[in-house]
Amino acid sequence: MFWVSKPAGWQFSSVMVLPDPVSSWGYMLDSQRISSGQTAGEVAAAQLRDCVALLPADLHPLLVADRYYPNAAFLQATGDVACGKLLRSTKRRVFYRAAPPPTGKRGAPRKDGERFACHDASTHGEPSAHWQGEEESGHRIEVDAWEHLHLSKARQVELTVIRVIRFGARDKKRDPRVSWFVWIDQEPAPLAEIRPLYQRRFGMEHTYRFQKQELLWEEPRLRTPEQFECWTQIVAIGHNLLVLARPLLEAKRQPWEGARRPVTPQQVRRAMAPILATLGTPAPAPQPRGKSPGRTKGAKIRPAMRYPVIKKAKPTPKKRRKSA
Secondary structure, three states, X not given: OEEEEOHHHOEEEEEEEOOOOOOOOOEEEEEEEEOXXXXXXXXXXXXXXXXXXXXXXXXXXXXXXOOOOOOHHHHHHOOOOOOEEEEEXXXXXXXXXXXXXXXXXXXXXXXXXXXXXXXXXXXXXXXXXXXXXXXXXXXXXXXXXXXXXXXXXXXXXXXXXXXXXXXXXXXXXXXXXXXXXXXXXXXXXXXXXXXXXXXXXXXXXXXXXXXXHOOOOOOOOOOOHHHHHHHHHHHHHHHHHHHHHHHHOOOOOOOOOOOOOOOOHHHHHHOOXXXXXXXXXXXXXXXXXXXXXXXXXXXXXXXXXXXXXXXXXXXXXXXXXXXX
């Protein structure tokens, strides 16, 4: 699972194991800063390749990511990584079917087949697979899949486009009625599991909220990216230690926190004192405080170095030519 966060003006790309059910119990596998000369897709592709290489050979991971990632550059960079992908897609994205066989006539053969535009139902045709069921709320849900499609700039990556229609949705930004996804894997898409699988992505938002509010990820006002990278790793390690300590401790609840509700990382954090006392610390004992000598006489304190603000412009969409 990838996520791009922007604390203190810096972008970070993170790979996290998502909890089931959705909660703040996710734990970090890798977190890297996206420098000014990089894109989120470039960093994410390198992270995915490195993380999958460390997993057991018999484990087949599934990447769940938002609508930024089903682009040609990311799909090409991760085409040989041994993991499935479930990626959210925008309704304006256009795919293509396989190219037709050469006709033998003059000119180069077609490289792409018929157009498949998510927003244009006339280009869809009959779906390759269909599933219909009910959500937890009891409302009807329909899932359709169109196989053997590709992007025009990543023709070697074959994918499946999936449409999810939720008849009980309010059809708003946070509760859309129609959602589009991209499935890339050797196995066919499990249509009944598409929505539950993607819902697990929201566990990353809960995890980041815990890191920001309770572990103070955004609080330090550090001057350099290297300092904030170090602090990010410290916060991630602290969060992972809480995940490991969960089965070893009895959660400490406040009087107003119900005993029947699932345990939270904050409740485990309150109960960490016995483990920390047992492990000890490599830090030396604190020294008695004395009077600070202050700055030496005649010291000249230079102002902090200032860096220019770097803005990454979004690519301008190509204008379509009007037919005469």
